[in-house]
Amino acid sequence: MTTRVDRNLYPELQRYGATDISACFNCGVCTAICPLSVDGASFPRRMSRYAQLGMREKLLSSPELWSCYGCSECTDSCPTQADPASFMAAARRYAVASYDRTHLAQYLATSKVFALVFVTALVGLLSAFMYSVHKPVDGSRLAFFDFVPSDVVHNMGIAVMAIMGLAALIGLLEMVRRVLRGPATGAAKATVRKTVDAAWDAVAVESLAQTRFRRDCADATESRPWYLRRWFIHFATMWGFLGLLAATMLDYGLELLGLKATGTPVPIWYPVRLLGTLAGAALIYGTTVLIVRRLRRSDRSSLHSTTSDWTFLSMLWIAGATGFILELGLYLPSAPSWGYPMFLVHVAVAMALVLLVPFGKFAHVLYRPVALFAIRLRG
């Protein structure tokens, strides 16, 4: 297929934070140095080549965009300072925006003002709605689900999940449609066995266990202790979030099963509470380190931060931190004055975070496992 050269793509990518790659002379050092670009893969170089020439469809049908964990070793090695790592991150933002039909992802990624106003407004609206249905409470101890009835919160949660799920499904279908049009596998037919293996490898081994991030990315050669390495910070953040999600779901499940009504006071060692506490600690630890590194630009992979990075990280951190403070508040002898407002903020930010999964940096949780699955399946 002949592609007509399109010089508008690159300026478009620059709006998503792509650095100036015009100096790139395609030497391929980035590909050679990348610990993940193996077995005939040709990223980052080929991805930036697609961008240079305006091969939009080629770029969007490349699951390789999602193989990268942004260690920035390529940027360190680049002889022309073209910064391929930042380019890869920008290309992922562009892909997220392109798979989203509503253009919301595009505006969130390309306009600081829009992102700030939109997220603030969303959080404000969700809080305002909950406040509008709140019930009077006495001031003795914090009782959040007397303040806002638990079924209101639960139903809002279900609605948010449903909307997010629909948007995620549409985005994923857009991606899969393109990837299927990409280069033919050429390999043997996908058997059931091969499909299961690929799914296991993509979801369990690489995504949940973070095996390649831990083993292959440059962290392995880093001199810092394990608890400060990039893979672990990401691991803590991811499992912190998943743990909190699980705790929230379990709490709802216990109510559905009639074992424990939401909001019933429990001791700190109660299993679901304990899970939430530990997961919250992990999330706060991970996001705090990430934010500090981005503020200090202390890490080669945190030199360039975009609106997407800040929106995502700050929402995660606020959700985690407010959750923790609220938990402390529960054990105070009397209800603090900030308790209920903070509860509104906590729930609204958490819901906004979930709602915006397909529209921002969080979208990697959807696209990365699917892309890795496609790559594994191609063999």
Added chain:
Amino acid sequence: MSKRPAGERRLGVYVCHCGGNISDYVDVQAVVDAVKDEPGVVVARHTIFACSDAGQQEMEEDIAANDLDGLVVASCSPKLHVVTFRGVAKRSGMNPYDYNQANIREQCSWTHTDDPAGATSKAIGLVRGVIARTRLSEALEPLVVETTQKALIIGGGVAGLRAAIGLADIGLGVFLVERESELGGWVGRFGPIYPHERDGRELISGLIAEVKKRPAIKVFTGAEVVSKTGSFGNYAVGIRVSNDPPQTIQIEVGSIIVATGFDSYRPADGEFGSGMDGVVTLPEFKELIDAAAGAGLRYNGKPVRSLAYIYCVGSRQTDGNEYCSRFCCTATAHASIRVAQLDPKVRQYHLYRDIRTYGTFELLYTQARKDGAIYVKFPDNAPPVVAADKSGGLAVTVRDLLSGDEELEIPVDLVVQVTGMVPRANTDLVGLLKLPLGKDGFFNEIHPKLRPVETMVDGVLIAGACQGPKSSAESVASGLAAVTQSASVLKKGSAELDPLVATVDPDACTWCGKCLDACPYGAIEQLSLNGREVATISEAGCKGCGGCVPVCPENAIDLRGYTDAQITAMIDGLLQEAIA
């Protein structure tokens, strides 16, 4: 010395180990034993390094102690050390041409590592042959040629102009002949050129002003060299000046610097879109850029908003010019930067096979990319195709190796064929100067590193792009090298030449003319001598190649140092070992 008859010669023979290079395979003691009783051999030894100071000193002592009048060293190729050992002979009061060398390294030990006995036997034969030749050697004196202290420069481009100034400044007279009506050549047509953004026209007008300041330089424009006779140090050259009326002027010069430059490759009709509207060659494009200052880049009155450069048009082709023109990658990067300066929005595509912006010109390549130009590497066997585009302009279809061999279609307003340098079409001059041409059709130097501006014809030097593709800076450098080389023979007023030249026995010669046809250097002329027509060989013109010797039906020609008698004796010496 060496006045003794052949039967009474006193020779010294030295067989060199070359530190094992020879002695590991050739039994040097056996060689010494085999030749020590040859007629005339007084001293025969082997030596670890004949060329070392100790080795040379040993020979000098032997020569003095034994009153030797001939010297043979069996060692490496004469190319390496003939001058060294001639020096030994000369310092010992012997005639340097009574020294001869047998090559038993390149021709024995290095070639027959699998057969030491055979190598030894061959070495004995070779040494015997050289001993036999040396028994018949004659004392010779170098030829001394008086030189005319003037030089002719053919070609008034940047190399020729700079060389003229250089020669005049060291006190030599210069004739500068330019075929066109104006001096300046290619550089004189251009605006800013790489590497220093100096304006080509200004460079040339500066050089012309300098030339005019020097009365030692006589300039002929619209003129051509039509005849050349004489030999090294004293050439008589005819120059036809197309004045009104045309006339031919005769001049005398000691050396000739050929700086005739190059032609730009002209693509055949249809080659990469040649003949289509919007397709131009690199020099044509350069003129468009030079004309664009202030007005913007335009072609046929229309603004150019996008363009594609197709590299290696006519260069590095298996069925055409096989060589790389060297300057074009850099010149195109420079053009690309200039276009970006005129209008950064012009979209530029460079379709290339390999980029050869050598040395610091890499910076221009980087700058061109930083200015937004896109470089597309296409496979050697799939060159780009230029066609009319549906939008009205041109469309270039090309396979891009860097995106995994994807086919691209690039819509452009202009296609620039990056054409290289080809030899100037000047057959007459080539025939006249009798200069050897390389496979690529450019003039050939003797040695690309050690004698880069000298040709096989003594006193005729080459400079600039007539020797092969060069940038203007490289052309000027070679022009100045030719100045130095001219000065080294002309400034003294005389020069020494090797006496190993062919001589005619006028009594035996019947002037059949066969030798005249055999001589590649034009050194043979007809001469009336005592009422007979005979051949005579210019000692200064003869290169000692020996081409005339075997064609003479009367056996009237002999080559000094390689006389018939010497060659026959050598063969006999060699065969003695082979038969034994």
